[in-house]
Amino acid sequence: MRDLSANHDLMSLNTATVRKQWRLDQIIDECARRNIRAISPWRDQVAAVGLDVVARRLREAGIRLSGYCRGGFFPAADASGLAAALQDNRVAIDEAKTLGAPCVVLVVGSLPGALQGRPAYTDLNRARHEVHDGIAATLEYARSVQMPLAIEPLHPMQAAERACINTLEQALDLCDELDPAQSGMLGVAVDIYHVWWDPKLYAQIRRAGKKRLLAYHVCDWLTPTADLLNDRGMMGDGVVELKPIRNQMEESGYAGYCEVEIFSEHWWGLPGGAVLDTCVERHKTVV
Amino acid sequence: MRDLSANHDLMSLNTATVRKQWRLDQIIDECARRNIRAISPWRDQVAAVGLDVVARRLREAGIRLSGYCRGGFFPAADASGLAAALQDNRVAIDEAKTLGAPCVVLVVGSLPGALQGRPAYTDLNRARHEVHDGIAATLEYARSVQMPLAIEPLHPMQAAERACINTLEQALDLCDELDPAQSGMLGVAVDIYHVWWDPKLYAQIRRAGKKRLLAYHVCDWLTPTADLLNDRGMMGDGVVELKPIRNQMEESGYAGYCEVEIFSEHWWGLPGGAVLDTCVERHKTVV
Numbered sequence: 392m393r394d395l396s397a398n399h400d401l402m403s404l405n406t407a408t409v410r411k412q413w414r415l416d417q418i419i420d421e422c423a424r425r426n427i428r429a430i431s432p433w434r435d436q437v438a439a440v441g442l443d444v445v446a447r448r449l450r451e452a453g454i455r456l457s458g459y460c461r462g463g464f465f466p467a468a469d470a471s472g473l474a475a476a477l478q479d480n481r482v483a484i485d486e487a488k489t490l491g492a493p494c495v496v497l498v499v500g501s502l503p504g505a506l507q508g509r510p511a512y513t514d515l516n517r518a519r520h521e522v523h524d525g526i527a528a529t530l531e532y533a534r535s536v537q538m539p540l541a542i543e544p545l546h547p548m549q550a551a552e553r554a555c556i557n558t559l560e561q562a563l564d565l566c567d568e569l570d571p572a573q574s575g576m577l578g579v580a581v582d583i584y585h586v587w588w589d590p591k592l593y594a595q596i597r598r599a600g601k602k603r604l605l606a607y608h609v610c611d612w613l614t615p616t617a618d619l620l621n622d623r624g625m626m627g628d629g630v631v632e633l634k635p636i637r638n639q640m641e642e643s644g645y646a647g648y649c650e651v652e653i654f655s656e657h658w659w660g661l662p663g664g665a666v667l668d669t670c671v672e673r674h675k676t677v678v
Numbered sequence: 679m680r681d682l683s684a685n686h687d688l689m690s691l692n693t694a695t696v697r698k699q700w701r702l703d704q705i706i707d708e709c710a711r712r713n714i715r716a717i718s719p720w721r722d723q724v725a726a727v728g729l730d731v732v733a734r735r736l737r738e739a740g741i742r743l744s745g746y747c748r749g750g751f752f753p754a755a756d757a758s759g760l761a762a763a764l765q766d767n768r769v770a771i772d773e774a775k776t777l778g779a780p781c782v783v784l785v786v787g788s789l790p791g792a793l794q795g796r797p798a799y800t801d802l803n804r805a806r807h808e809v810h811d812g813i814a815a816t817l818e819y820a821r822s823v824q825m826p827l828a829i830e831p832l833h834p835m836q837a838a839e840r841a842c843i844n845t846l847e848q849a850l851d852l853c854d855e856l857d858p859a860q861s862g863m864l865g866v867a868v869d870i871y872h873v874w875w876d877p878k879l880y881a882q883i884r885r886a887g888k889k890r891l892l893a894y895h896v897c898d899w900l901t902p903t904a905d906l907l908n909d910r911g912m913m914g915d916g917v918v919e920l921k922p923i924r925n926q927m928e929e930s931g932y933a934g935y936c937e938v939e940i941f942s943e944h945w946w947g948l949p950g951g952a953v954l955d956t957c958v959e960r961h962k963t964v965v
Contacts, residue, residue: 502917505901513917519877548835550875551901551917561877588837590806590848614792614838619903630789630800630838 405652412663464500465525468511601644690744692939699950751787752812755798869895888931
């Protein structure tokens, strides 16, 4: 197991963690100042500053990406919606290439319209088929430009609105179906917030192995949790056994960053510098 | 698939659904008035009225039980806590016998103290071992008095505080381990709120079969869901495909009640009679 205590070279910041405090160009500056070596930015944050500007600022700061957030949201109410989703995923892949991302993270989507409280249909199985077909089509393009896709299973409490892939096992079954050769172009993003509860977690991380383990996201699960989306905890403030899980990731071949991703009204309400400093300290001690 | 449209003979009311409106004796009266033929009461509601009084009122009203809520909460911080939990489960089983329940529903517990925001430990695997041992010991007593135990897998969002058994597969693995002969004394309570998202749901219901399918609970999953505990939907108001799931239950041998269990600040805020009438109407049309 890698020793994270001496420095934070292996830490990445998912930029949603401070998205309410700063624009992406400021986030890059603040990361550079603290010697945070990698980030995972969101498309809306990139768009707000400009893709080329972001690419240049990253190069100048010597900051790499641990992933790009995000592709996915494949299911749609009709054929034109499905086609639009595929086109949007191609654009996300192109942006990820420009930024030098190691992978595009896929939040695959689920019942179309559910996020707005008006699901166009309720057939979860149909959504899962549309996700299958959407990833298959996107993977073809991703292969052609050599941009790996990382399926992120989302917590079952987000199964209606955000992702109908909800366990690591389900994600890996899909990987095996669409990429049986384990080409390295299709794998998973393991976010402890979504999978920590799973009795099959360790076994499925082992099953995934080096070729499928494309990203690792950390935060913590609070007791109580006040909100289904924006009440994630800072590492060390909750009940997730972070070190054993990271140990399994690394024993299974993962050698990438630990990406801190905290959606939290609490942490969004604090000064960004204090949040980053806490992330760094916790990364050294409890991740 | 059974036809529920003509009457509500197969409906049961989990009495938590109207626990803020009425005491249990009133609930029994209101159910009798509407020809609701079965209920599943909670221990605290029974205690508030008195076990013998409840047993008598049920007999007089000709109302049966579809289950008794609840045993479980096995994990504890120390040996005396573990012993106290076992003793409490024996008492629950005795009460269930007095009331003529067909099974005791087990909400198995998880990290001790997490419900109060102060987990005594965070090792989920330890909690799962304590649940295993707790059910094994309780099953011995349950067999001796012939009271079946129904393990209820709880939604993964309740994995820290309420139950570390979170999928039907996990519950059935435990059943197979502790009761390989499928004696009928150990099975599962399938509550659609907890399992609707599971990609393996249908396959695991088939695996369970008649001997393990001891209870079936219905409500609905709302989009959005505002609260992790008390924002369940009335059947038909959410995205769960109730009829296909019930069809699978019945094709797999389930012949019991459909128990309506809705924890909801919204429905608790309405007159109890309107809630019951709505349950009956939805039971006939969308369950």
